[in-house]
Amino acid sequence: MHIPAPSSPDRSLGALPDALQRRPRLALVLLCLALWLPGFFSLPATDRDESRFAQATRQMVDTGDYVRIRVGEEERNKKPAGIHWLQAGSVHLLEATGLGERGDIWAYRVPSLLGGILAVLATFHWGRSLVGRRAAFLGAAMLASSLVLVAEAHIAKTDAALLATVAAIMGLFAQAYLRPEQFTARQAAGFWLILGASVLLKGPVGPMVPLLAGVTLAIADKGAPWLRALRPGWGLPLMAAAAAPWFIAIGLATEGRFFEQAVGGDMLSKIGSGEEKHWGPPGFYLLTFGIAAFPGAWIVLCALPTAWRERLHPPTRLLLAWVVPSWLVFEAVQTKLPHYTLPLYPPLMLLGAAWAMDPLRHLPRRWWRGVAAAALILTALGLVLAAQAAALFTLRDMFVTGLLIGPLAALLVLVLLRTAWRGEWGRAGLLGALLAIPLYAAILEGLVPRLQPLWIAPRLAATLEARVPGLTSRDFGITSHAEPSVLFAVGGETSLLRTGADAARFLAAGPGRVVAVGDRAEKDFQAEAKALSLPLQDIGNVTGFNYTRGRWVTLMLFRQGT
Known part of the structure; x- marks a missing residue:
């Protein structure tokens, strides 16, 4: 693959x-x-992972215990504490400067935003030595606009921050591989x-990528002269020293339960079965790449045949080794979510940009270009249809912002196809990133925050504040909607009740209590309340769509009557 010299002019980047x-x-x-900023502040906390991570961090901040990870009364022994420390630092800094509060979900999203930015900058910084300055810039821009990274930058969890570490790790690995004699201590x-x-962010995922890449390169090259440059003799102990203190502390604090549940419960269940119904067949990530990497995916798809033909070229060889073995592992694991392969997007974007x-x-070949173009067109069409369907389903109306999404998506597709048809593929890649800005803004700022039926927890918290001002979360219980967003919105001491009968007994156990009872549990709740001779006062209700379970729910609020 011919790499233009960093100083060579190229009109294809004239979009900037x-x-x-x-x-x-x-x-x-x-x-x-x-x-990424559109929707960053206005989107409420989403279920389930974001609210779990944010609530666990909030409880760390509230209690001062930065070792154990808890959501409500439940131990959350699945992931290390690294992301929680970053989120807690963000919250403390924002509160100290008066810019935010621990009740603001966006305060917990800041590490994801910064992690995404660092990943993009790392892709450019180290990509220059692999594909040239202008191609590295284009690859970084395509990464920034990838739909999956746009989503992760809006979510308070690990993956955008993990991407930053993997991009930096593999950037340094690339220097050791290409120029081992110049690689410094x-x-x-x-x-x-x-x-x-x-490792502190997401356990073995970070080390897996360079390990598999290194093994692949050592086998392909029949040697590994770069290994000595990495200095593993003192490097491995250094890595262990960075991660070990917390692992020792959490092991002692949980009496070993963290390792039993994180390894035996979380990691092995993801490998052997589709955890929480997130199962997918082998090939899932390949089939969904056009969506997850939109709008740059079609350029990457066009580039892959050339990249494979030129796999003996050292930079291309390194980028392919970064992608292929880890991609195969992710395809083999039973639990599949679109963001799992995000650490492999920097090399894919660099290959596409080069x-x-x-x-x-x-x-x-023409048919493969047709497949790539179809991925672009169908994903744009899917975004339009999903936005319109969401507005019609939740609001029973064609929301005005939703009407803008269709023209914006059509403009993006037409401009990109026309630009590529003229042979300006680099310009098409950059225009895709730029034209994605208004499209994503219309969806993430204009439409999604206004789909009120989706955001049950903040509406529930607002209703409680209006009807029962001063209510503490320890005096509140809920059944039929035990989602972590409720804990974040109302408070970590909220009682998550299993049945309507449990809700009646909770209400009867003390004065000043309030329960939210789902419509499916109301019959049992009323029967148990009658058996307990419990007078009830209906103080309001909240109706919404629980998107994690795919069903509508009405929560009726009760307290003891007089």
Whole structure:
């Protein structure tokens, strides 16, 4: 694959002003903010993972216990504490400066936002030595606009921060692989320390990527001269020293339950079965790549045949080794979610950008270009249909913002296809990232926060505040909607009750209590209340759509009558 010299002019990137092209890092940061800030502050806490992570961090901040991870009264022994420490630091900083509060979900999203930005900058920084400056810039821009990263930058959990560590780890690994004689001890120390940080974020996922890439390259090259440059003799102990203190502390604090549940319960269940109904067949990630990597996926798909043909070229070889073995592992694991393969997106975007910027590029066969174009068109159409369906289903109306999404998606597709047809593939890649800004803004800021039936927990909290001001979460119980967003919105001491009868007994157990009873549990609740001779006062209700279970629910609020 021919790599243009970093200084060579290329009109395909003329979509940006020259001033920003001369400051690529500033341009990338501004692009990330334009793509990710819409909806960042206005989207309520989502179920289930985001609310679990945020609530666990909030309880750390409230209690000062930064070792154990708990959601309500339940131990959350699944992931290490790294992301919770980052979120807690964000909350403390925002509260100290008066810019935010621990009740603001966006305060917990800041590490995801910053992690995404660092991942994009790392892709550009280390990508320059692999594909050239302009192609690295284009690849980083395509990464920033990928639908899956846009989503993860809005969610208070691990994956955007993990992406930043993996991008940095593999960037350093690439330097050791390509120029082992120039790889310094300082770079090696950074490699192992960041590897330790990735372990604290998501356990073995971070180390898995360079390990599989290294094994693949060692087999393909019949040797590993780069291994000595990484200095594993003192690097491995350094990585362990970075991660071990918390693991020792959590092991002692939970009497070993963390390792039993995290390894035996969480990790092995993901490998052997589709945990929480997130099962997918082998090939799932390949089939959904056009959606997850929209709008740059079609360029990556066009680039893959050329990348495979030129796999003996060291930078291309390194990028493929970053992707292929880990991708196969993710396809083999039974539990599948679109963001699992996110650590493999930087090399894919760099491969796509290198091909798009190559003036001597080889176009794939016509049928494969048709597949790539279909991925672009169908994903854009899917976004339009999903937005309209959401507005019609939840609001029974064609929401005005939803009407903007169709023209914006059509404009993106038409401009990209026309630009590529003229042979300006690099320009098409960058235009895709830029035209995604208004499209994502219309969805994430204009439409989704206004789909009120989806946001049950904040409406429930507002109703309680209006009808029972001063109610503490220890005096509140709920049945039929035991979602973690309720804990975040109302309070961590909320009692999650299993049945309507449990709700009646909770209400009878003390004065000043309030329960929210789902419509499916009301009959049992009323029967038990009658058996207990419990007078009831109906103080309101909240109706919404529980998207985690795919059903409508009405929560009726009761307290003891007089």
